[in-house]
Amino acid sequence: MRRGQLLSFDALLAVVMVIFMLGAVSATSDNLKAGITNLLGWYDRTSIPDTMLDVLLQSPGTPPNWNENVSALVVPGLRASSGQYVDYNKAVTFFDLLKNNDSRVQSALLNLSLGHPFLLDFYLGRWTFKANFTWNPNASGGTVPPGFVVYNGTCAIRGSVTLTFPDPTILPCEPLDVRGSARIVADSNLCIVGSIGVDTRGSITVDVGDYPPYQSYPYLAIGGDWEIIGAGTVYVAGNTYVQGALIVRGIGSRSINIAKDLIIYGDTTNPYVIDMAGASATINVGIAGYTPGNVYVRVNGVWYASNETDVWYEKTSTGWKRIQGVPPGIVLPAGVLRVNGYPLSPDWVPPAPPECLSFGTGQPLAVSSLLGNYTYPQELNASEAWNRVAYTNASFLVNPSNVSSVLEARTNATWVSYSERNTVMSLFRYNSTITIVGNDSGIVLAGVLRYDVPDYAMLRVDVPAETGYVLLIAVDGGTLKAIGIWKTSVNGSVNAEVWEDSGTGLSTVATFRGSNTSVTIPWSVIFSGPAGFGRPVLLYMYSNGFTGPVTLVDEGDIGVLMTPMYEPLLVKLWVWDEP
Structure with missing residues (x-):
């Protein structure tokens, strides 16, 4: 340094x-x-x-x-x-x-x-829902023959039920499904549009008029197969018309008593028009010394007749020809069908089915299939x-x-x-009154049903003074249902039908007929499953063919039986x- x-x-x-x-x-x-x-x-x-x-x-x-x-x-x-x-x-x-x-x-x-x-x-x-349906306001399904009234109750008989009809009545049931004990008493003509099914857990008793008849001879008409697998007792003061087949199977006491003719048209998918193989039953047609009655059966377009027990004739161009045994297409043990008849006329012409059976043929609103996906x-x-x-x-x-x-x-x-x-x-959608205008689809009711629906709880559907329809879809737990409401004339009655998807196809649960402004449907038909610990229910507006407003009115406060459902978000x- x-x-x-x-x-x-x-x-x-x-x-x-x-x-x-x-x-x-x-x-x-x-x-x-x-x-x-x-x-x-x-x-x-x-x-x-x-x-x-x-x-x-x-x-x-x-x-x-x-x-x-x-x-x-x-x-x-x-x-x-x-x-x-x-x-x-x-x-x-x-x-x-x-x-x-x-x-x-x-x-x-x-x-x-x-x-x-x-x-x-x-x-x-x-x-998302998909319903295959047809709407034809010109169909004959809504035409009621003069003098008849239309039954608007359930077609699914559960428990013990007695139905009494003082006037000529149409039961628009396809089918009338008896799984309980049903007694039907009719003072006049009784017309069941669809089939009758009575299973082994059920029994049916039918009284149409007085038997033996007194002064009047009301008839029983069945628009499909008459199938009895359970017990059955029937008394008819007049003729009995069956458009399908008479099928009796299983065990149980079966007694059918017809004071006049039994006419079976054979329009059926069943292989036999009379099918009573191995069944225990007694069928009495006509009353000896009182009111004679014959049996007429059509098999593959050919008419056969019986006017005495175990004796059959085939209708030909020249009259009636006796045949050996029973006609083809009929399975009938000897002595089961007891006939107290009258001479067969060579000029006999098959009678047309009663007019009442045309009710429901070609329903204005018909649903053929129903799908739902979440x-x-x-x-x-x-x-x-x-x-x-x-x-x-x-x-x-x-x-x-x-x-x-x-x-x-x-x-x-x-x-x-x-x-x-x-x-x-x-998610909880409920209003005691819901107005539907136009064809906008969507949920109108949703929640969890915690209690069984009482019988008095009703859904009233008010429609405008015009022709049209409304189709609703219900989710009842794991079951899909369709509810159709329609009107085919301005001053005509409002009709309704409920269909249920069984997994193999749709079946009619119930049909209803109302006034010219509204129809009432029990909530217990729409939501019929057991409540248990609560099941989700939903009502969806699928299609609306009315131009004016349609109003859904809850007559029974079903909302108090419901709580919210919880949806993923x-x-x-x-x-x-x-x-």
Whole structure:
């Protein structure tokens, strides 16, 4: 070190190194600061959708019951006031307010998104139905012959039931299904449009008129097969007409007593027109010394007749020809059919089936098949969102028909943050009065039925003064049903029919006839399954052919028997930055 030199070379070198180190530390600090700033920005961006969904789905809002009085709304929240699930009514009100450009809801969403554009999708499990049906207002199904009335009760007999008909009556049952104990008493003509089925767990007693007859001879007409597998006792004061086959099988006491003729037309898919193989039964046609009666049976287009026990004739172009044994297509043990008849006329012409059997032929509204499918929200595509709201270009879009501009803006963004929630929504749809206008399909009733439906609870359907129809679909636990209501003339009666899908096809549960303005259907026919611990029920408006309003009126307060059902809900949210 020289005289006058301030620092030695070593010291100078150390100072230079310190300066370089301070510069490096300063640069590193700036980079670290920028990295931390970017990290905080990333966290802020990614937390936006999480925060929005937490506030919307985990808070009931302020006040908690804001959906009941929207004027008091401060902060919207969709959680139920009591329970960890999304409230359906709050969600509906939330989107309705957005559709009406409610500034409070819009401001709340903008505050939560920090003013950034966003797309909010709600996906709710979806029912889809497919009913193959025909509507022909000119069909004869609604025409009632003069003097007849139409039975509008159930066609499925369960338990012990007595039906009394003082006037000529049509039972529009396809079939009349007896699995309990049924007694039918008719003072006049009785016409059952479809088949009669009595299984081994059931019994049926039918009295048509007085037997032996006194002054009047009312008839019994059956529009399909007459099948008795259980017990049966029948007394008919007049003729008996069977359009299908007479089938008696199984065990039990069976006694059929017909004071006049038995005419069987043989329009059946059963291999035998009279099928009584191995069955225990007695059929008496005609009353000896009082009212004679013959048996006439058509087999493959050929008529056969019997006017005495175990004696048969075939109708030819010249008259009647006696044959040996029983006709083909008939399985009949000897002595079972006891005939007390009268001479056969060579000019005999087959009688036409009673006019009443044409009721129900070619029903104006007929359902041939019914399908239902439930799709979980995770399986739905973007076009199947239950509700949607987007904010982009300083505008709110609620359920837009085309979201391409929104998706394009999201694609061009400098960053996009996404979050989703899988939760549940309480679904309870009920109103004591529901008005249907137009052909918009949708759920009109939904919930969980906790109790059996009482017999007095009714659904009344009011229709306008015009021809038309309404087709509803019901989900009764795991069973699908179709409910058809129709009117074929302005001043005519309103008719209804309930079909049930058994898994192998549709069958008629019940038919009903009302006034010229309405028809009443028991809720217990629509929702007939046992309540147990509660089963989900749903009523869906499928198709409406009336131009005027149709009103569904609950006469029985079925709503008090129901609680909400809980449906899976998927909520998706994207937030991004506009370039």
